[in-house]
Amino acid sequence: xxxxxxxxxxxxxxxxxxxxxxxxxxxxxxxxxxxxxxxxxxxxxxxxxxxxxxxxxxxxxxxxxxxx
Numbered sequence: 001x002x003x004x005x006x007x008x009x010x011x012x013x014x015x016x017x018x019x020x021x022x023x024x025x026x027x028x029x030x031x032x033x034x035x036x037x038x039x040x041x042x043x044x045x046x047x048x049x050x051x052x053x054x055x056x057x058x059x060x061x062x063x064x065x066x067x068x
């Protein structure tokens with residue numbers, strides 16, 4: 001299920017996680033050649049991608065949302 005990005009936070013290892021409208025999070029790493037997302041490393045880049053849709057596997061699998 002596609003969900004829009006509504007914000008970002010960093011995990012305990014410093015990797016960026018997209019906060020999705022559904023309440024789940026999804027890592028958006030930039031680790032070439034495996035993951036090429038250079039936009040994630042700057043505030044301006046992340047800001048430009050707010051509202052983009054990401055496939056939320058957790059929604060597809062019916063995983064509950066746990067908010068902290």
